[in-house]
Amino acid sequence: MSDHTATMPMHAAADRRMKGLALLVAAAAGASVPLWTGNVPFVLILASQAVIAAIVALSLDLLMGSTGLLSFGHAAWYGFGAYLTGLAAKMLTPEMLLLLPLTVAVTILLSAIIGFVLVRQIGKTFAILTLALGQIMFALVFVMSGITGGEDGLQGIPVPTALGFQIAKPAVWYWLLYGILLASLAGAFHIRRSPLGKSWLAIRENTERARFIGLDTGTLKLLSYVVSASLAALAGGLFALFNGAASPDMLNWFESGKVLMYVVLGGVGTIIGPVIGAAVFTVTEHYVSSVTNSWLIYFGGFFVLIVIVAPGGLFGAGASLWARITTARRGASA
Amino acid sequence: MILEATNITKHFGGLKAVNGVDLRIVPASIHSIIGPNGAGKTTLFNLITGAITPAAGTVMFDGVDITGWSPERLAKIGLARTFQRTSVFRNLSVLENIALAIRSREGLSRSIWQSVRSEEAIAAEAMEILGRVRLRGYENSKAGALAHGYQRALDIAIGLALKPKLILMDEPLAGMSRGDRETVAALITSLRSALGVTIVVVEHDVSMVMRLSDRITVMQHGQVIADAPPAEIRDNEAVRKAYLHGSFAT
Structure with missing residues (x-):
């Protein structure tokens, strides 16, 4: 036993170095996309959409993967951010350094109020209420179609500026979005390792026990909900500015379901898994749907398969495979 | 007294799960609560630890009225608990x-x-x-x-x-092998002597409780029928009767 524990830190350090290296390579590969898609702007736009989807998936994992709260209506915040940013861009200013902080600030406020009610519900009740919230937001777009554009979506969002410079080039957009994704990922990893992140995990693991060690689970869940909603709204705001329009589909339950599937496919609670899941499936969806109209059937079938054979998602399956290989190698060398 | 419950009452529908119970716990003691199934031990336990709120009565802990406090607040003032079905972050x-x-x-x-x-x-x-x-x-x-x-x-x-100043343990020996029971019992004794922490144990294993405890409260039908050191409990007529009618777990 003592022997085993003594060698643990060394392996852990080696593992961490390997993981760090892998992350660095993946990050560099992601950043290089505009360099080799220069002639096909469409691919870059698709990649940008994948990055936005990745941010939304990450935001949901910050809730689901941390505290275990299952949201069926995460698109509510994604769409809310898109409409709020789009409307503010049309009415106030195209300066994104003002627009995006404004969107995040309003979302923090609103999600804190709504979250205050939601996080006091447990399990299915929470999930159903998030679904209802999504549909309310969806309906609001049509109720207020005078300013939201209703079914046509919010059109004519001006080209945004950053410090007065117009952001229009696809490559610049991509790097901007990618940078925000990396920053969000870094933030998510940092929180995961902080006392706050560990308290969240304690709630996911055993809420009752968490209460009995004195954790204020209500406040902790609310924090998780607000952080999650705010990041989703930021992604929505970025999409609206990038796309120049927002559509009510962004708020639909189908969008929520897709985000949920990205997270489950990628691996709930793994942070990086949902990001990969979202990126991979946004791109795959595009190509498969151009080949066949029934891509949803394949997608659904694949989803069922993953949930059954790899409940930890693609990343979870990969990680456990990796662990098995390295343990086997260690066992052989020992 | 580190813990003093007075006239604690909780009814579930027509069932008087806990009915006017008084409980006094001396600091740094090991105090056990025993009784046949359905005696109200677990309900009393949950009333003290904030899992449920009493319909009547008060609970004082270290000079503070903690009646109806949430588990979070209780943990912060030094009242901890363990669980019958082991509860860890798996x-x-x-x-x-x-x-x-x-x-x-x-x-x-x-x-x-x-x-x-x-x-x-x-x-x-x-x-x-x-x-x-x-x-x-x-x-x-x-x-x-x-x-x-x-x-x-x-x-x-x-x-x-x-x-904690006081730790309540809900059937710490339940579902364990004989060897494990001895180990946990020894652990409980050592904690009290090493840390001076007060320990309240709700337990089925009466023989272990007799060896472990400084004082024992016996419950039946939601009420306290005896409260005394182990030697007196052993000779108590009402306790014997209660266990003859109920399920004596040893």
Whole structure:
């Protein structure tokens, strides 16, 4: 036993170095996309959409993967951010350094109020209420179609500026979005390792026990909900500015379901898994749907398969495979 | 008295689960609550630990009226509990299980920044606690991977990490092998002598309780029928009758 524990830190350090290296390579590969898609702007736009989807998936994992709260209506915040940013861009200013902080600030406020009610519900009740919230937001777009554009979506969002410079080039957009994704990922990893992140995990693991060690689970869940909603709204705001329009589909339950599937496919609670899941499936969806109209059937079938054979998602399956290989190698060398 | 419950009452529908119970716990004692199935032990336990709120009566803890307090608040003023069905954070490491409780006690649970030094200090304290419950060497294992007896010890260790004045244990010996029961019983005794913590035990295993306790409260039909040191309980006529009619668990 003592022997085993003594060698643990060394392996852990080696593992961490390997993981760090892998992350660095993946990050560099992601950043290089505009360099080799220069002639096909469409691919870059698709990649940008994948990055936005990745941010939304990450935001949901910050809730689901941390505290275990299952949201069926995460698109509510994604769409809310898109409409709020789009409307503010049309009415106030195209300066994104003002627009995006404004969107995040309003979302923090609103999600804190709504979250205050939601996080006091447990399990299915929470999930159903998030679904209802999504549909309310969806309906609001049509109720207020005078300013939201209703079914046509919010059109004519001006080209945004950053410090007065117009952001229009696809490559610049991509790097901007990618940078925000990396920053969000870094933030998510940092929180995961902080006392706050560990308290969240304690709630996911055993809420009752968490209460009995004195954790204020209500406040902790609310924090998780607000952080999650705010990041989703930021992604929505970025999409609206990038796309120049927002559509009510962004708020639909189908969008929520897709985000949920990205997270489950990628691996709930793994942070990086949902990001990969979202990126991979946004791109795959595009190509498969151009080949066949029934891509949803394949997608659904694949989803069922993953949930059954790899409940930890693609990343979870990969990680456990990796662990098995390295343990086997260690066992052989020992 | 470290804990003083007066006239505690809780009815579920027509059932008087706990009916006008008084309970006095002396500091640094091991005090057991026993009784046949359905006597109201667990309900009383839940009333004290904030899991449910009493319909009537008061609970004083260390001079503070804690009646109806939430578990979070109770944990913060030094009242901890363990669970009958062992309750740990299964997918977290054994060390992290303890660290969570230490951070909670120190009011660090919501911080986003933490210095390496404070995390090291927490790990060191957690290791010390793990040593106390003989779990050192398992700190990097997942809690859920531990054997049942070890999980029970971890459950107790999580409670200890709160530096409680009083720790309530809900059937700490239930569902364990004879060997494990001896180990946990020895652990309970050692904690009281080493830390001076007051321990309240709700238990089925009457023979173990007789050896372990300074004082025993016997419940039946939601009421206290005896409250005395073990020797007197053994000779108590009402207690004998209660156990003849109920299920004597030994």
